[in-house]
Amino acid sequence: MTTKAYEEYLRDCPAVALLSTISNRWVSLAVCTLGSHGDAMRYNHISREIPGVSQKMLTQTLRMLERDGMVRRTVTPSVPVRVDYELTPLGQGLYGLLSQVRDWAAEKTGEVDEARARYDAGV
Amino acid sequence: MTTKAYEEYLRDCPAVALLSTISNRWVSLAVCTLGSHGDAMRYNHISREIPGVSQKMLTQTLRMLERDGMVRRTVTPSVPVRVDYELTPLGQGLYGLLSQVRDWAAEKTGEVDEARARYDAGV
DNA sequence: CCGCATCCTCTACGATACTG
DNA sequence: CAGTATCGTAGAGGATGCGG
Numbered sequence: 170m171t172t173k174a175y176e177e178y179l180r181d182c183p184a185v186a187l188l189s190t191i192s193n194r195w196v197s198l199a200v201c202t203l204g205s206h207g208d209a210m211r212y213n214h215i216s217r218e219i220p221g222v223s224q225k226m227l228t229q230t231l232r233m234l235e236r237d238g239m240v241r242r243t244v245t246p247s248v249p250v251r252v253d254y255e256l257t258p259l260g261q262g263l264y265g266l267l268s269q270v271r272d273w274a275a276e277k278t279g280e281v282d283e284a285r286a287r288y289d290a291g292v
Numbered sequence: 293m294t295t296k297a298y299e300e301y302l303r304d305c306p307a308v309a310l311l312s313t314i315s316n317r318w319v320s321l322a323v324c325t326l327g328s329h330g331d332a333m334r335y336n337h338i339s340r341e342i343p344g345v346s347q348k349m350l351t352q353t354l355r356m357l358e359r360d361g362m363v364r365r366t367v368t369p370s371v372p373v374r375v376d377y378e379l380t381p382l383g384q385g386l387y388g389l390l391s392q393v394r395d396w397a398a399e400k401t402g403e404v405d406e407a408r409a410r411y412d413a414g415v
Numbered sequence: 416c417c418g419c420a421t422c423c424t425c426t427a428c429g430a431t432a433c434t435g
Numbered sequence: 436c437a438g439t440a441t442c443g444t445a446g447a448g449g450a451t452g453c454g455g
Contacts, residue, residue, distance in 0.1 A: 171445095172429070175344020183405075184398035185321070191397060192320040194312040201311075212417055221298020223449055228418060238407025249416040250455080259403060266396055270389045274314060275307035280382060282306070284361025295449075335437055346429050351438065372436040373435080 190237075195222065195230040197267050200239065200256070204264030209243070209255035239263060313360075318345065318353040320390050323362065323379070327387030332366070332378035362386060 179186040190196070202218045203210060210218075216227050231254055234240040239260035245251040256264055302309040313319070325341045326333060333341075339350050354377055357363040362383035368374040379387055 172344040172346065178343040183401040184394065187397035187401055187404060188320055188324075188394050189317040191393065192315050192317045194315045197311060197315040198308070220301040221295040223295065224418065225450090226448065229448090236408055236411040237404050238411075244417090248455090252417060259400065259407070262396065262400070263393075266389070266393045270314065270386075270393070271307065271311050273385065273389055274310035277382065277385070278306040278310055281310060281360050284382070285359055288359040288361075347438075348430090349428065352428095367437095371435090373438085375437060
């Protein structure tokens with residue numbers, strides 16, 4: 170439900186609000202997918218790169234990113250329709266950060282796994 | 293439910309799995325709070341810095357971070373009990389990244405707001 | 416091919432109450 | 436103070452089917 174106090178926090182501190190909307194697995198996966206590919210990608214291409222994402226969530230996430238100015242959506246009215254997505258400069262800026270988080274995650278996976286094993290054993 | 297394909301994706305690609313667990317608002321808020329404060333913080337102190345977070349979510353998040361080796365939890369058995377949380381070197385590494393995302397969010401808030409206004413008007 | 420609408424299921428999360 | 440335990444709900448998110 171998100172408390173009243175939290176909603177006020179978000180209203181008073183837009184940076185936290187934006188951080189909160191960015192801190193979402195579908196957002197980071199979508200941005201990283203688009204960013205690492207480099208140029209525009211078709212809808213099905215993106216969905217293939219994120220195995221298991223439902224079209225609902227993918228569409229919803231891409232729309233949100235488009236609304237926030239992170240992604241440009243281009244419709245080519247052929248038959249069948251062709252829709253391309255690409256990061257805007259703003260989105261590329263975010264990708265620059267998120268890709269570092271992704272790389273950090275890749276590098277630290279082992280360390281985290283060990284910590285988990287230690288924690289689970291120590292209980 | 294998270295599809296079978298997605299679960300396999302997480303299993304096959306631990307970096308994505310870790311990225312997904314990090315990409316969570318409570319995680320980023322907790323890490324940023326601990327990181328920007330610099331040294332150890334008591335439970336109530338953290339909760340005051342994140343207005344509106346429920347104790348349930350805060351405890352759950354801190355436990356997860358502790359299990360993943362990002363946070364050290366220190367219990368001082370006085371009366372009443374005193375519990376301190378601080379980032380481990382691993383957690384500090386993550387903070388180094390997340391703080392950049394936070395700063396970026398702060399800087400780009402205006403740009404995002406404009407994009408939203410444009411999008412909403414354009415519909 | 417892209418994606419909206421519908422329905423339905425789970426689970427994330429909040430509220431509340433109780434303990435060492 | 437710093438939790439745990441329990442319960443209830445809103446909303447995330449998946450499955451399915453239709454339409455341009």
